[in-house]
Amino acid sequence: xxxxxDTLEAIFAVIAWPAAMYFVLANTSMLVLVLxxxxxxxxxxxxxxxxxxxxMAASPLSLGVSVIMPAYNEAxxxxxxxxxxxxxxxxxxxxxxxxxxxxxxxxRLLREGFGLVPDERxxxxxxxxxxxxxxxxxxxxxxxxLLVVDKENSGRSDSINLGLDLASKELVVMVDAxxxxxxxxxxxVSKPFADDPERVVxxxxxxxxxxxxxxxxxxxxxxxxxxxxVTRIQVVEYLRAFLLGRTAWSDLNALIxxxxxxxxxxxxxxxxxxxxxxxxxxxxxxxxxxxxxxxxHGHRECRVEFVAEPxxxxxxxxxxxxxxxxxxxxxxxxxxxxxxxxxxxLNPRYGRVGMLALPYYxxxxxxxxxxxxxxxxxxxxxxxxxxxxxxxxxxxxxxxxVYGTIVTLAAVLVEEASFHRYExxxxxxxxxxxIVAESLGYRQLTAIWRIQGWWAGLTNRAQVWGEMTRTGFxxxxxxxxxxxxxxxxxxxxxxx
Amino acid sequence: MTTxxxxxxxxxxxxxxxxxxxxxxxxxxTQRAVRHRRERRRAExxxxxxxxxxxxxxxxxxxxxxxxxxxRALDGEEREHVGRTVSSMLRGITGEAADRLRALADAxxxxxxxxxxxxxxxxxxxxDVAEALGLLAPEGALALLLELADxxxxxxxxxxxxxxxxxxxxxxxxxVVAALAVDSGIPTSVAASxxxxxxxxxxxxxxxxxxxxxxGVRRGAARVAGLLQASGSGDALAxxxxxxxxxxxxxxxxxxxxMPVRDAVPALRAAALDGGTIGEAAARALIAMPGxxxxxxxxxxxxxxxxxxxxxxxxxxxAASA
Numbered sequence: 001x002x003x004x005x006d007t008l009e010a011i012f013a014v015i016a017w018p019a020a021m022y023f024v025l026a027n028t029s030m031l032v033l034v035l036x037x038x039x040x041x042x043x044x045x046x047x048x049x050x051x052x053x054x055x056m057a058a059s060p061l062s063l064g065v066s067v068i069m070p071a072y073n074e075a076x077x078x079x080x081x082x083x084x085x086x087x088x089x090x091x092x093x094x095x096x097x098x099x100x101x102x103x104x105x106x107x108r109l110l111r112e113g114f115g116l117v118p119d120e121r122x123x124x125x126x127x128x129x130x131x132x133x134x135x136x137x138x139x140x141x142x143x144x145x146l147l148v149v150d151k152e153n154s155g156r157s158d159s160i161n162l163g164l165d166l167a168s169k170e171l172v173v174m175v176d177a178x179x180x181x182x183x184x185x186x187x188x189v190s191k192p193f194a195d196d197p198e199r200v201v202x203x204x205x206x207x208x209x210x211x212x213x214x215x216x217x218x219x220x221x222x223x224x225x226x227x228x229x230v231t232r233i234q235v236v237e238y239l240r241a242f243l244l245g246r247t248a249w250s251d252l253n254a255l256i257x258x259x260x261x262x263x264x265x266x267x268x269x270x271x272x273x274x275x276x277x278x279x280x281x282x283x284x285x286x287x288x289x290x291x292x293x294x295x296x297h298g299h300r301e302c303r304v305e306f307v308a309e310p311x312x313x314x315x316x317x318x319x320x321x322x323x324x325x326x327x328x329x330x331x332x333x334x335x336x337x338x339x340x341x342x343x344x345x346l347n348p349r350y351g352r353v354g355m356l357a358l359p360y361y362x363x364x365x366x367x368x369x370x371x372x373x374x375x376x377x378x379x380x381x382x383x384x385x386x387x388x389x390x391x392x393x394x395x396x397x398x399x400x401x402v403y404g405t406i407v408t409l410a411a412v413l414v415e416e417a418s419f420h421r422y423e424x425x426x427x428x429x430x431x432x433x434x435i436v437a438e439s440l441g442y443r444q445l446t447a448i449w450r451i452q453g454w455w456a457g458l459t460n461r462a463q464v465w466g467e468m469t470r471t472g473f474x475x476x477x478x479x480x481x482x483x484x485x486x487x488x489x490x491x492x493x494x495x496x
Numbered sequence: 497m498t499t500x501x502x503x504x505x506x507x508x509x510x511x512x513x514x515x516x517x518x519x520x521x522x523x524x525x526t527q528r529a530v531r532h533r534r535e536r537r538r539a540e541x542x543x544x545x546x547x548x549x550x551x552x553x554x555x556x557x558x559x560x561x562x563x564x565x566x567x568r569a570l571d572g573e574e575r576e577h578v579g580r581t582v583s584s585m586l587r588g589i590t591g592e593a594a595d596r597l598r599a600l601a602d603a604x605x606x607x608x609x610x611x612x613x614x615x616x617x618x619x620x621x622x623x624d625v626a627e628a629l630g631l632l633a634p635e636g637a638l639a640l641l642l643e644l645a646d647x648x649x650x651x652x653x654x655x656x657x658x659x660x661x662x663x664x665x666x667x668x669x670x671x672v673v674a675a676l677a678v679d680s681g682i683p684t685s686v687a688a689s690x691x692x693x694x695x696x697x698x699x700x701x702x703x704x705x706x707x708x709x710x711x712g713v714r715r716g717a718a719r720v721a722g723l724l725q726a727s728g729s730g731d732a733l734a735x736x737x738x739x740x741x742x743x744x745x746x747x748x749x750x751x752x753x754x755m756p757v758r759d760a761v762p763a764l765r766a767a768a769l770d771g772g773t774i775g776e777a778a779a780r781a782l783i784a785m786p787g788x789x790x791x792x793x794x795x796x797x798x799x800x801x802x803x804x805x806x807x808x809x810x811x812x813x814x815a816a817s818a
Contacts, residue, residue, distance in 0.1 A: 047623065049627060050623045050624055050626065050651075052655070052658055054587045054588070055689060059689040060723055061688050061719060061723075120813055121812060122806040122812065122813050124803050124804035125804075194685045195654075197684065388499075389499045392499040395506045395510065396501060402514060402517055406520065410520065412524065413520055413524050416527055416528060420528070420531070428524070428528065
């Protein structure tokens with residue numbers, strides 16, 4: 001085995017320093033994003049007294065918002081979800097529910113629950129939709145701005161496109177039927193549009209994890225850390241990567257990803273770029289990339305902004321099986337979108353998106369799991385054949401581990417100083433344990449799943465959506481025989 | 497056997513990283529403990545003082561002096577808490593109760609503190625002052641707000657314009673109208689909402705603003721005119737339906753939904769037939785008008801307009817194919 005020993009030693013001699021530099025660069029760039037976000041939060045919170053959201057909530061001049069809610073077999077929650085959206089604090093919003101060929105009672109519950117009547121008005125047809133339209137229903141009560149579109153099953157993106165076609169307000173927001181929204185969600189996310197209606201074309205809101213929190217009538221009333229460790233780790237991940245990372249990218253005017261669970265767009269822009277790509281797995285990412293390209297190609301002084309205020313809560317996978325499927329899908333979506341827009345990479349024409357955000361995503365998001373796993377395999381092999389000093393390998397591992405922990409701890413520290421949504425001491429304990437546990441197997445597992453997703457994308461394997469089982473929070477059901485949502489062949493298990 | 501990286505470097509890095517992590521942990525715990533303590537103290541104060549504020553807001557005239565005396569007798573921390581409570585309540589209260597709360601804010605020493613901070617070097621403090629001046633309306637507030645409306649910070653200017661909505665004096669109205677201008681740096685929604693808040697007293701000024709040279713002023717005034725039902729502005733709104741700026745046309749159409757003007761029908765019909773967002777807005781304005789004015793226009797839209805416009809006009813799918 002001396003050839004293996006010699007080969008590994010030669011490899012280590014070449015890659016040790018570059019690998020260390022990569023690791024330091026990856027964690028340091030995340031740390032820089034966390035610090036940028038901290039600066040943003042400090043400014044944002046200092047201005048909280050005079051942001052004027054109350055004035056906006058009362059003003060009939062606020063921009064109108066069309067909320068589009070695709071629904072596939074959502075009988076268990078649909079009435080509560082619809083009521084909670086209609087009750088959002090906002091002066092002018094309508095709700096468009098698109099029933100995506102549900103096989104349960106979703107449509108019947110809506111029709112009976114709101115006494116819907118057929119809407120015979122013409123259909124604009126501005127955005128081509130694949131699923132055949134079966135009917136449009138509306139509330140007869142002008143005080144209930146609800147439109148329900150019934151169509152054959154064709155997936156979430158196509159459903160949203162149909163909803164977009166029928167939307168009548170200036171702004172459009174996409175939400176999932178099972179998302180829990182904050183009462184001021186629309187106010188918070190539309191504020192950048194009100195402040196700068198000519199330049200802001202899209203905003204993203206913070207999506208947090210609802211598992212184990214108490215929910216009543218579609219509103220979150222008691223926020224708690226999830227029970228399962230795997231979900232707790234995701235809370236920490238969401239905090240670091242979604243809340244802080246995206247806030248920082250927004251500050252740099254290089255935000256390229258808005259969560260599909262809560263994104264707001266100017267309707268005219270969405271129509272102009274053609275709505276969502278129904279063939280894309282990372283359709284939310286793809287849409288924002290298309291908008292960024294549209295901005296740069298047209299030399300438009302437009303922005304995509306992220307709003308740090310919590311607006312939406314969603315259930316995260318609580319089992320490894322569902323988590324694995326989600327991560328495979330995310331990474332496949334990441335690869336497909338990055339590849340599709342590879343022409344923007346390191347292209348000065350696309351400003352900070354091309355020169356900063358995309359290189360980061362290629363280097364530290366797409367390639368990260370590959371580099372991490374290759375590193376682990378090489379070090380383990382080196383240890384087995386005696387090419388690596390065991391004590392020093394352990395020391396290196398601990399240093400890497402502690403540095404990664406510092407970055408996550410910084411994110412938690414910023415959250416504690418700003419929004420501090422998990423108030424109980426025991427939640428803090430759970431958070432700290434999740435930070436420690438993240439690197440002990442979780443990261444390595446997700447790296448494997450991410451590579452599997454990437455491979456599936458490279459080999460063009462058919463995407464299977466699978467099934468998302470709801471277990472996270474207790475809520476009264478709308479349907480007599482409520483079942484967990486099944487999305488097999490229908491809509492994706494989760495927008496995150 | 498390779499050590500991958502120099503051992504001394506790794507040892508040094510480990511010690512540093514452990515130190516940093518420990519400091520962060522301590523900061524995390526300390527931060528939470530301090531915040532919890534501060535929140536508990538505020539809750540205690542709230543439990544004691546909120547009933548006093550509520551009592552003052554609904555007090556009879558002969559009870560007010562005694563309540564104000566009770567507030568003046570509070571210690572500094574308590575008076576500050578009363579001031580905070582009053583400020584937050586004033587955002588949702590108007591009329592006599594609001595006047596009572598303002599008197600309470602005065603007794604708590606909030607108003608003098610706010611005025612004293614009007615020229616603070618920190619723009620966030622000045623913006624907070626502008627907000628408070630609008631809510632508390634102490635003597636001299638208008639002059640200070642007009643000054644803050646020209647502040648170097650755009651944030652302060654925006655809050656000051658919003659706060660000016662509470663004052664309907666001509667100087668305030670003129671400043672708010674000026675803030676509608678395209679290059680004012682003030683969000684249109686803020687200036688227009690302030691104008692709207694100034695109420696029917698600004699009708700004449702709005703009417704003149706509809707003829708302004710600046711498209712931003714025309715747009716803001718057009719948007720507000722319908723909501724205020726500003727008499728005598730119908731003709732100008734009808735003309736603005738054909739304005740050279742799309743945003744002005746849209747604003748005029750939105751106002752015409754609330755304030756029908758027969759002379760606007762031909763221009764709305766033409767706009768509807770052009771289609772797009774403008775066409776849809778024109779169709780919505782038309783269906784808000786009496787049917788006898790719009791029957792011909794709607795028939796033509798049913799026959800010739802694009803589907804989106806027909807939908808906005810409430811026309812059925814059958815009409816499209818007929």
